[in-house]
Structure formats: C-alpha cells, structure tokens
Amino acid sequence: MQALPPLTPAQALFLDFDGTLAELAPRPDAVQVAPGLVATLAALHTRLGGALAMVTGRSEADIDHFLAPLRLALACEHGARYRHGLAQAARPAIALPDLAPVLHAAKALAAQHPELLLEHKSAGLALHYRQAPQLQSLCRDTLERAMQAIAGVELLQGKCVLEVKPRSVHKGRAIADFMAQPPFAGRTPVFAGDDATDEAGFAAAQALGGWGIKVGPGPSVAQHRCTTPAALRGWLSAADSTLEHGTVPGRA
Numbered sequence: 001m002q003a004l005p006p007l008t009p010a011q012a013l014f015l016d017f018d019g020t021l022a023e024l025a026p027r028p029d030a031v032q033v034a035p036g037l038v039a040t041l042a043a044l045h046t047r048l049g050g051a052l053a054m055v056t057g058r059s060e061a062d063i064d065h066f067l068a069p070l071r072l073a074l075a076c077e078h079g080a081r082y083r084h085g086l087a088q089a090a091r092p093a094i095a096l097p098d099l100a101p102v103l104h105a106a107k108a109l110a111a112q113h114p115e116l117l118l119e120h121k122s123a124g125l126a127l128h129y130r131q132a133p134q135l136q137s138l139c140r141d142t143l144e145r146a147m148q149a150i151a152g153v154e155l156l157q158g159k160c161v162l163e164v165k166p167r168s169v170h171k172g173r174a175i176a177d178f179m180a181q182p183p184f185a186g187r188t189p190v191f192a193g194d195d196a197t198d199e200a201g202f203a204a205a206q207a208l209g210g211w212g213i214k215v216g217p218g219p220s221v222a223q224h225r226c227t228t229p230a231a232l233r234g235w236l237s238a239a240d241s242t243l244e245h246g247t248v249p250g251r252a
Contacts, residue, residue: 004213004224007239011210012051012187013044014175014201017058017066019194020215023229024159026130027117028058031066034230038070040237045072047243050183055079055171055191055201057163059121060090078156078165078197079174080123084181093177094168096123097152102164105146109139124153124165133160158195172200179208192232193222 007013015021018031025031045052053073054063060076060083074083074090081090103120106127110118113135117128127143129135139162140155147153147164156163175191178184189210191201202212202222212222215232226232 002224004226004235005211006242007044007190007235008188009048009243010187011048012053012179012184012189013048014053014055014178014189014191014205015041016171016191016193016195016198016201016215017054017056017063019159020192020198020229020232022066028062028119028128033066034233036237037233038067040233040240041067041072042070043240044236044243045070047240048183051187053178053184055174055193057126057158057197059119073178075171075174075178077121077123077169078163079169079171079177080121080166082174082177084178092123093174094166097150097166099125099150099153099164101149102143102146102153105142109142113138123169124163126158126161126163128161130160136160136162156197158197163197170200171198172204175201175204176208194229 018024022031022033055075056063057078058076060074063074071086076090080093082093083090103125106118106125110116113132115132119126127139129139143155143162143164152167153164154167156165175189179189189205189208191205192213192215193201194215199221205212211224214220214222214225215229
C-alpha cells in the first residue's frame with residue numbers, strides 16, 4: 001500500500017473518530033483512546049493554526065469526553081451541529097426535525113431485544129446491533145416504518161449501526177461550511193474517515209482541491225488509503241514531527 005503524502009502547513013485537517021482515530025469496540029462507550037493521541041492532536045491543532053476539526057457521528061459530549069482536556073472545532077452528529085469557537089457549545093446547523101415517532105419505535109424494539117443499544121442524540125438517533133447482527137433487517141424495517149411519519153429525515157447505514165438523521169446534513173456539507181470560515185478558509189482540506197458515512201466528506205474535500213484518506217478496507221472515492229487506525233495515528237504523529245519546524249500560513 002502506497003504511503004500517505006505528508007501533511008503541510010497549508011492544509012486543514014478534518015478527522016472522523018470511531019474506526020479512524022480509535023478502533024471500534026463492542027459498545028460505543030467502550031472505545032479506548034490510544035496513549036499519545038490527544039497530545040498529537042493538540043500539537044497539530046497548534047501547528048495548523050487551529051485548522052483542525054473533528055467531523056463525526058458522535059455527540060459533542062462524547063468527543064469532549066474521549067479527547068479531554070482537548071477541545072477542538074467540531075461538526076458532530078454527522079454535521080447536524082457545529083462548534084467553531086472552542087469556548088462555545090455546538091449549535092444546530094439546521095432546523096432539527098421532531099423524531100418522536102422513530103424514537104418511540106426504536107425504544108420499543110430495544111426493550112424487546114436488550115442486546116440492541118439505542119443512542120438518542122439531539123439531531124437524530126443511532127440503533128447499534130453489533131451484539132446481535134441477526135437483527136439488522138428487523139432494525140431497518142422498524143426504523144423505516146416509523147420514518148414514514150416524518151419529513152426530511154434519512155436512514156444511514158454504518159458499521160453495525162443504523163442512524164436516523166436530517167436528510168440535508170452530511171459530513172461533506174460540514175467540511176464545505178468549515179472551509180468557508182477562518183482558520184480553515186484558504187487552505188486545502190484533508191479528511192480521514194473509515195465508513196460509508198464518510199464518503200460525502202471525501203468527495204467534498206477532493207472537490208475543494210484536497211484529498212480523502214479511507215481507513216481500512218472497502219470501496220471508496222477517497223484518493224488515499226491506510227490500513228488501520230493505528231496506521232493513521234502513526235501518520236499524524238509523523239506529521240506533527242514534520243510540521244514542528246514548518247511555518248503556519250499567516251504566521252511568522
């Protein structure tokens with residue numbers, strides 16, 4: 001597999017979390033953050049003049065928990081909520097739909113099958129079936145029926161998870177929106193992700209003259225690929241070392 005290109009001071013870095021920076025776990029709350037990752041991200045944030053953002057399906061609270069004490073710019077819940085200023089809380093990127101019918105159906109299904117895990121987010125919900133893959137079709141059918149009562153939502157297939165989210169938000173839109181504002185504006189975007197939910201992000205970064213990094217196997221529009229989250233973390237650590245003696249655009 002060809003080595004990833006070096007990161008330069010003229011780029012903006014966007015990162016997914018699960019399966020990209022951290023290995024997947026049986027439950028979302030069981031994910032482990034590798035030693036040194038937070039320090040590497042903090043250093044890259046400085047070296048890139050603040051042009052580093054998390055773009056993730058996770059909630060704001062989840063990301064801040066895993067990366068504590070570091071706070072980064074953030075597009076969470078697949079881009080339904082943005083945080084630009086690090087002292088601010090994430091705010092809705094669009095008007096959010098009322099998901100009550102879907103939430104009711106998902107809760108009832110999870111009560112019948114305790115091996116399912118339901119995450120209720122501010123802009124959507126995620127139904128995890130990693131502990132019961134044989135329930136995938138039942139989960140999908142249940143959510144799709146309930147979604148018929150709501151306009152403007154879609155079902156997103158991830159790795160052993162089905163997510164209901166607003167149709168008009170996705171990681172590609174989030175990256176494009178961030179690239180229109182400082183400190184990202186005028187840079188070249190780089191986005192790393194691992195799942196089908198990241199494909200819109202790869203496409204957006206590449207449409208803006210940058211590149212995508214697909215972590216792990218599977219078809220992708222991303223121009224570059226690395227094998228595992230550990231390999232990506234190694235690349236980020238090397239990028240920190242390379243940039244240490246570089247000059248961030250706009251700074252002496």
